[in-house]
Amino acid sequence: MKAVIAYRDADDSPEALELAAILRRTVGCELVVVAVLPRTSRDTLESREPDAEFRAWLDQVAADAEAAARAFLDGEGRIEFLRVASSSVAAGLIEAAESCGADVLVVGSARDAVQGSLLAGSVATRLLHSSPVPVLLAPRGYHAEPGQRFSSLTCAYAGTARSREALAATCDLARRFGAPLYVATFVPRAGTMYPPEVGLDVEELVSAQWAEQAGGLQSEAVALCREHGIDDVRTFVARGDGWAGALHSVDWDDHDLLVIGSSRLGAVARVFVGSTATKILRYTPVPVLVVPAGSYVWSE
């Protein structure tokens, strides 16, 4: 297994490196740290002074990033460092992941996220809906002590095609982890519409119904896991007010890993529609592995 870690600047917050370290400890994967930096016009405008200065500055940024990444990660095993020139960070990362045959992309939270919360920045948001491989993210300030591994795996399951893909990825990881596998269905209670003509708690009916349906879906999920050789599967339904309430109703350990599916959305849909994945990310207190549609198939 190979992971590509997005890290291009020693000023980047270290969640991506923290995640890479804990992932390596848990599943023993190879790490490739990738710094995506802008293209420069080296061939045509060599003589121009400002351009040369810009190139020198980029070289320095890459060298700093490499030094910081090695200082952080080399203690527990070697890493590879790769510099990619691209006008788009997301495109550069996807290119790097494809060229080195990575199984997972690791990215940090946006720099302006509040400590403890996960804010998918513009790069992460694009990756969530278009990455060819699953994307691992963590809340800002995520930290794992040396020797710490992921303590358990939780797959968010709603019976959709994309949550079956997430379940496949989870089962695959569970085989490598040896960690307990949970199948969770989140039941966020929506707010009622104002004025509340048919009762203030009418959405409680909808969430009660969804919780009932979740029971049946989870039995399906457990059967799917068994077919793929994972027998120790536990299930739970997490209910609360909105996505925040549903996610916080779970008694998480800091090093649990949540696995969710995500649909493929174009640029316009990402802006105007959003997705369940982005809602879950906004409120998750633990690291999340997002499995974009089509990025994972059951592996035997």
Next chain:
Amino acid sequence: MDTGSGQAASTSLLRRKSIAAMLGSRAGDTALERTMSMFSLMMIGVGATIGTGIFFVMAVTVPEAGPGVLLTFLLVGLIVSLTALCYAEVASKIPVSGSAYAYSFASLGELPAYLVGWALILEYGVAGAATSVGWGEYFDSFINDAFGWEIPHALNAGALADDPGIINLPAVVLVGMCCLLLLRGAKESARANAIMVMVKLGVLAMFIVISFTAFDSANLTPFLPYGLAGVGAAIPAIFFTYIGVDAVSTAGEEVKDPNRSLPKAIFGAVGLVTLFYFLVAVGALGAQPLDRFEGQEAGLAAILNDITGIRLPALVLAAGAVISIFSVTLITIYGQTRILFAMGRDGMLPKMFKEVSPRSLSPDKNVLFTCAFIAILAAVVPIDKLFDLVSIGTLAAFIVVSATVIVLRRDRPELRGKGFELPFGPVIPVLSILSCAWAATNIAAVTWIAVGLWILLALVLYFVYARKHSVLAPGNEVGP
């Protein structure tokens, strides 16, 4: 799921749901925090009420009652206040979702509740169609004033209208937009509701001020050209303008000091709404002769156009109406989907009404079916016919809820002293029942025939489907 009924038919028709089971997971919660002020509650009532009818009701009622329509507004305001008080007592004793349907399932029993559910389809579903048709009128007026465009008659009138077209396209488009929003799980928040209240009151206030500049008292005589019968004939359509006022009662469980605040909020909301309606009606009546009202589309905007001779005021009013009727339609359709959802959960309707889509976490099939039903009605049926249907449904629900007050006091003495209680013994519920029944006598015979067929269809489906699939049928018990 199918099990033969082991119960005797007479009892099974009136089997009741337990209130504790209906409260479900909420029963264990600590008492709801009472945080809402009397004023916010009153604004909820105003927001739910204004926008349903006042923008288009004059064209239907003035030809029936003449200036006497002013009396109809006062009369209906009074009736509605009585009923809203009854709603308040029932809602505070059985604080469950699903409005009159759920109240009657806990108090009167299954078959009455089922029929009330079908009556609520008239109150919500058909009302959604009526507001969509009304929205279409203002949308036409808006684009005409703003851009000079006109939608061809064939595309903005239903096939059953007096002057038939092919399809009422604007109305269908509105229902379609509401459908998309509901499928996306969009909700109008308390804040959005407050903004809508301001928009509605703002444009109505503008109408009142401008129309009073053209006030001519000669237009108000004769005051009762069609006598008191005319005043009665206008009741069904005027009733339509008060739909939604029961929202005060359903939201009432959150209000601080309900025994004092609830009646104040109800009278406050009905009073404010009636004041605005009355002034709008006086303004409209004073501004133009009686014969101008008949068939006048987007009436309030048309009157402003005539008075001022410039487009701007009418344009502002039409824009306000387009926004606020949109919001009322969205809320009404949403209410309908949730009532059908509650009926689906109880086994009164097929499973598709309660199924939650895993993708959107909302009852998508229910929303699509409801919107399709409303869109078809809105496409074909003219607004005045829809008013009458809505009023029958609403009056039926009002009567049942008023009766529920009396039934609950008799059958559930343990609820005494809990929540809000009406003074004067059975006087208020009895007055409410009698006045609603009297109001219903003013509805045209042809509408009653339609409603009779509607109830017949409901009964057939009850005995074919609902009775066997009810959650209360032996062997079907599931968790709350």
